[in-house]
Amino acid sequence: MITLTGLQKVYQGESGIVTALDNVSLAIEQGEIFGIIGKSGAGKSTLIRCINLLERPTAGRVIVDGQDMTALSERELREARKSMGMIFQHFNLLSSRTVLENVSFPLEIAGVSRNEREKKVIPLLELVGLADKRDVYPAQLSGGQKQRVGIARALASQPKVLLCDEATSALDPQTTESILALLKDINKKLRLTIILITHEMHVIKAICDRVAVIEGGHLVETGKVFDVFTNPQSLTAQDFIKTVVNNKVPEALSAVLSKTPTAGGNLVVRLSFFGEATNEPVIAGLIRKFAIDVNIISGNIDHLQDIPYGTLLMELSGNEKDTEAALHYLQDLDLRTEVIGYVARHAHAAS
Ligand SMILES: Nc1ncnc2c1ncn2[C@@H]1O[C@H](COP(=O)(O)OP(=O)(O)OP(=O)(O)O)[C@@H](O)[C@H]1O
Structure with missing residues (x-):
């Protein structure tokens, strides 16, 4: 045209x-x-x-x-x-x-x-x-x-x-x-x-x-x-x-975030999911399958051109082996998983 x-x-x-x-x-x-x-x-x-x-x-x-x-x-x-x-x-x-x-x-x-x-x-x-x-x-x-x-x-x-x-x-x-x-x-x-x-x-x-x-x-x-x-x-x-999608890492968290794994630290990940994936019980699956705790830091679901779109920032807490396995499980799902960093347990006030 x-x-x-x-x-x-x-x-x-x-x-x-x-x-x-x-x-x-x-x-x-x-x-x-x-x-x-x-x-x-x-x-x-x-x-x-x-x-x-x-x-x-x-x-x-x-x-x-x-x-x-x-x-x-x-x-x-x-x-x-x-x-x-x-x-x-x-x-x-x-x-x-x-x-x-x-x-x-x-x-x-x-x-x-x-x-x-x-x-x-x-x-x-x-x-x-x-x-x-x-x-x-x-x-x-x-x-x-x-x-x-x-x-x-x-x-x-x-x-x-x-x-x-x-x-x-x-x-x-x-x-x-x-x-x-x-x-x-x-x-x-x-x-x-x-x-x-x-x-x-x-x-x-x-x-x-x-x-x-x-x-x-x-x-x-x-x-x-x-x-x-x-x-x-x-x-x-x-x-x-x-300016319109809030998937920022809160300042209090980013201040204590390390890019490399810390001994006994929690893993912080951001999930972005679209369409069908928004209906999947991802968190329930994580908790059921792995011996880890999940702490949700922030999250939202919105619609873009009538397609649901969401982001979830969360902290996975458990032993190193279980946390790694949980991360691989997320990475194999039909959603985007970003490792944001690692944080010492109770190093911030997110929970
Ligand atoms: N008639 C003009 N004579 C000289 N420079 C101009 C003229 N019109 C625009 N410019 C320059 O061209 C560039 C682009 O201007 P333009 O107005 O297209 O931008 P814009 O993205 O619409 O900005 P705004 O949102 O502030 O209106 C600017 O550097 C501006 O100063």
Whole structure:
């Protein structure tokens, strides 16, 4: 649906040249929700604005639905942009126009008659849950309602792609959730391809199918959200994931942790398990089969794209032979087992 090849964007900044994007290549499928995450200054806005050529790339190609956007004239580009709606962090609504007039605006510019405009816009207001606000002005709306107007306006020209530029960053957590649910609903109902940029991992976790991680203008990792969450390769992805998945070793424990076995010490392991494995009675099996004690330090089970995913940090206590055997038993199961270290018995207050 969208292919970016060797995208580069160089700005002439005040204190010299800034390479905002460097050799970015990416393929986004029709109908998917694709997230691009990065820290401030990573190049997210530049990247999303290069997709609809609001920014012209310095080098590389942007192919949307088979059409090379970088090869179009300004007039052709205006036409091509109709197939790409965009929503913004600060909504960008016209304050002197009502909700209905804001949503109608792109159609008005395209020369659609008032009657036809209303026919198209009323169902969109229903879709975003604002049918009763049609004659209200933006100043009388909440942030979430303003973003709903933004979404309806972006959908007015029946785009194939919706570009979301930090669309929930100005909203509180509950409103963010409702806007993300709306985007997911629209994605399903209209088979709309959605590309969103964000600096918040929970946004990616909530609705994206795939994610690309960008840092310093480079894509450092791309993959299915489930894969990136459960097995992040880049340090940047690992940092982002820490913000939403709590599988950290508590400070009190890491302070007394040794990387090498200590005589008579306990073994600390972290289990990560997905899908079917979350239903397995792993702990019961351990205790039944081996003469060891199991002390659970922390644990959680969450859902990623409807697949259960969990982590468990625990301490195994027993003689060396039994503990080793228990570790091998865990390593043979269909889950990921990481040895975190060894700790002298009663060296911390985890239990
Ligand atoms: N018009 C411009 N002129 C010069 N430099 C620019 C311009 N726009 C962006 N940059 C620079 O390009 C880099 C990437 O900026 P960009 O806005 O794409 O990052 P971002 O990831 O969206 O950041 P944020 O989350 O803070 O908005 C930054 O170093 C920025 O200062």
